[in-house]
Structures are given as C-alpha cells and as structure tokens.
Amino acid sequence: MRPIAVFQHAADVAPGYFVEWLQASGLPFRILHPYLGEAVPDDPRAFSGLCFMGGPMSVNDPLPWLEDELRLIRAADRAGVPVIGHCLGGQLLAKALGAPVVRHPVKEIGWGEVTVTDARLAARWLGADVPPSFEVFQWHGDSFALPPGAHNFLASEHCRNQAFAIEREGYAHLGMQFHCEMTPALIRAWLQDPTWRDEIEEERRATGGPGVQDAERMLERVEERCARMNAGAARIYERWSEGLRR
Numbered sequence: 001m002r003p004i005a006v007f008q009h010a011a012d013v014a015p016g017y018f019v020e021w022l023q024a025s026g027l028p029f030r031i032l033h034p035y036l037g038e039a040v041p042d043d044p045r046a047f048s049g050l051c052f053m054g055g056p057m058s059v060n061d062p063l064p065w066l067e068d069e070l071r072l073i074r075a076a077d078r079a080g081v082p083v084i085g086h087c088l089g090g091q092l093l094a095k096a097l098g099a100p101v102v103r104h105p106v107k108e109i110g111w112g113e114v115t116v117t118d119a120r121l122a123a124r125w126l127g128a129d130v131p132p133s134f135e136v137f138q139w140h141g142d143s144f145a146l147p148p149g150a151h152n153f154l155a156s157e158h159c160r161n162q163a164f165a166i167e168r169e170g171y172a173h174l175g176m177q178f179h180c181e182m183t184p185a186l187i188r189a190w191l192q193d194p195t196w197r198d199e200i201e202e203e204r205r206a207t208g209g210p211g212v213q214d215a216e217r218m219l220e221r222v223e224e225r226c227a228r229m230n231a232g233a234a235r236i237y238e239r240w241s242e243g244l245r246r
Contacts, residue, residue, distance in 0.1 A: 001027070001028060001048055001246055002046060002047050002048040003028040004027060004030070004047060004049045004050070004051060005030055005032055005041065005044075005047040005049070005051065006019065006022075006030065006031045006051045006053065007032050007034060007040075007050070007051065007052045008032065008033050008053050009034070009035050009053055009054065009055030009088060010054075010057075012186075012190065013055050014053075014186060015031065015051070015053055015181060016181040016182055016183045016186050017180070017182070017226075017230045017233055018051060018053075018086070018181045018233070018237065019031070020183075020230075021230075021234055025237075025238075025241070027048075027241065027244075034065035034068065034069065035055070035065065039068075040065055041072065042075075043075070044072055044075050044076035044079050044081040045081065047081060047245075048244040048245045048246065049082045049083070049084070049240070049241070049243070049244045049245070050072065050073070050076050050081060050083045050084070051083075051084050051085070052083070052084070052085040052086065052088070052092050052093065053086050053087075053088070053089055053181070054086050054087035054089060054139070054140075055087075056195075057088070058091075058101070058103075058141075058142055059091045059095050059101045059142070060101060060142075066092070069096075070092060070096040073093055073096035074096050077096075077173065080171055080245065081171075081245055082171040082172060082173060082240060082243040083173045084173070084174045084176075084236075084237075085174070085175045085176065086180070087139065087176065087177060087178065088140075089175070089176075090144060090164075090174075090175030090176045090177055091142055091143075091144045091175070091177075093147075093174075093175040094145065094150070094164070094175055095144070096147075097147035097166070097173075098147045098148055099145040099146055100144075100145050101142050101143070101145070102142060102143065102145075103142055104141055104142055104158075105158075106158055106207050106209075106210055106212075107140065107199075107203045107207075107209075108138035108139070108140055108156065108158050108159060108177075108211040109138060109139050109140075109200055109203065109211065109212045109213060110138060110139075110212060110217060111136070111137055111138075111213060111217070111218060112156055112157070112158075112211070113133045113134065113135055113157070114133060114134065114136050114155065114156050114162050114163075114178065115156070116131075116154060117152060117153055117160075118151060118152065118153035121151055121153040121165060122154065124165075124239065125163075125174070125235065125236055125239050126232055126235050126236065127235050130232075134228075134229075134232065135225060135228070136162075136178040136179070136229055136232075137178060137179045137182045137187065137225075137226075137229065138156070138178050138179065138211070139179060139190070140159075140178075143159050143161060144161055144164075145161065146161060146164055150164040150165065150166045150175070151164060151165055151166075151167075152164045153165065156178075157211075158210065158211040159177060162177045162178060163175070163177070163178075168243075170243060171242075171244075172239075174236065176236075180229055180230070180232060180233035181230075181233060182226060182229070183226055183230075184222045184226050187222055191215045191218060191219065200212055200214065
C-alpha cells in the first residue's frame with residue numbers, strides 16, 4: 001500500500017493523535033516538512049491519501065510552498081486521492097477547491113463545544129450515537145467558507161463552519177476547523193511557548209477574547225478531554241480511510 005502523506009507546517013504543530021492512529025491501524029505514512037524547504041510532491045498518486053496539519057501561518061500568506069500544497073490538493077481531487085485537513089489543513093482544502101478563507105471576527109482558542117448541524121452526515125462520520133454537541137480543541141484566527149459540493153455538519157458558537165465533507169464516488173475529503181489531533185503533550189507544549197501565550201493576550205486586548213480560554217482552563221482534565229476527543233477523531237479517521245487508494 002502506498003503511504004499517506006502527512007504535511008507538517010511548523011516544528012511544534014506535530015501530527016499528534018493522527019499519527020498514533022495510523023500506527024495503531026497499521027497504515028504506512030510519510031511526514032513531509034515543506035516549511036523547512038522539503039519539496040511538495042507533484043503527483044498525489046504516489047500516496048494513498050493526503051493529510052494536512054495546522055500551522056501558525058495563514059493560507060493567504062505569500063509562501064511558495066503553500067501554493068504548491070494548494071496545487072497538490074487540486075490534483076488529488078482530480079486523481080481520486082482523499083484529503084483530510086486539520087485547522088490550517090482544512091482551510092487549505094477549502095481554498096484549493098474554490099472557497100475563500102478570511103480572517104475570523106474573533107479567534108477561538110481552547111476547549112469549546114461544537115453542535116451537530118446535519119445529523120445524517122455527522123452520523124456517517126462520527127457514528128450513529130454521536131451526541132448533539134461535544135467538546136473539541138480550537139486554535140484559529142481564520143475560517144473557511146464551503147467549496148462547491150461541500151456539506152458542513154458541525155458548528156460552534158463563534159464559527160458556523162467547523163467540519164465539511166466532500167463525498168465523491170469511492171472516497172471523500174474532510175476539512176476541519178478544530179484540532180481533534182491534539183494530545184496533552186501538544187497542548188502543554190503550545191502553552192509553554194511565549195509566542196502562543198502572547199496570542200491569547202493579544203486577542204483579549206483586541207476583542208475582549210470571547211472565544212479564548214486561559215492556559216489554566218485549557219489544562220483542566222486535559223488527559224480526559226483529549227482521550228474523549230481522540231475517540232471521536234478515530235471515527236473520523238476510520239471513515240476517511242475507507243477511501244484510501246490501496
């Protein structure tokens with residue numbers, strides 16, 4: 001089986017639980033680091049699927065490797081290679097397939113509830129027993145609109161598009177605004193980094209921070225919360241993996 005390409009966009013934005021799930025599922029993968037100068041592949045058919053992680057940059061920043069990733073996503077869609085995106089990755093998927101990505105009125109940082117907006121689609125991706133709302137981890141300042149053919153099935157208080165699926169014959173793309181791949185170690189690492197902590201304070205000064213938690217609240221019951229969120233992520237990843245090019 002061809003590997004799954006996992007695109008990491010910053011040193012401290014590791015793939016987290018996604019790679020743990022791949023390893024537990026016995027699926028081969030290759031982590032690529034375009035922000036370090038590693039070339040973005042031209043042909044998506046070298047991979048069974050493409051996964052794009054988060055990052056501190058915007059999809060609208062003038063970075064050549066972002067343009068290369070956008071081209072690769074469009075090629076993957078034409079070739080029938082499924083794409084999954086987390087936060088920045090979801091925004092890349094949306095932009096590549098024709099939707100704008102803009103600065104959101106407020107940032108969402110920390111734990112927050114998302115609500116199911118399409119019960120049938122949510123059941124396909126999260127199981128028939130998906131609750132009406134559940135908690136996920138957020139850290140974003142931009143947000144995506146929906147590209148043609150996409151259907152959103154989750155929303156939060158501050159951001160109406162939280163997860164969209166584009167279901168093709170035999171495979172599907174999924175874009176998420178939240179970070180279901182987070183682990184306790186990743187959350188602690190972000191909160192120990194002055195740059196990430198400064199972002200919280202800057203947002204509070206700018207908007208009052210209606211969607212922002214402080215570090216102490218983010219770390220409350222962090223192991224329990226991540227375990228519950230990762231259980232949902234496993235269902236999403238399993239559904240997405242059904243379309244991998246074997």
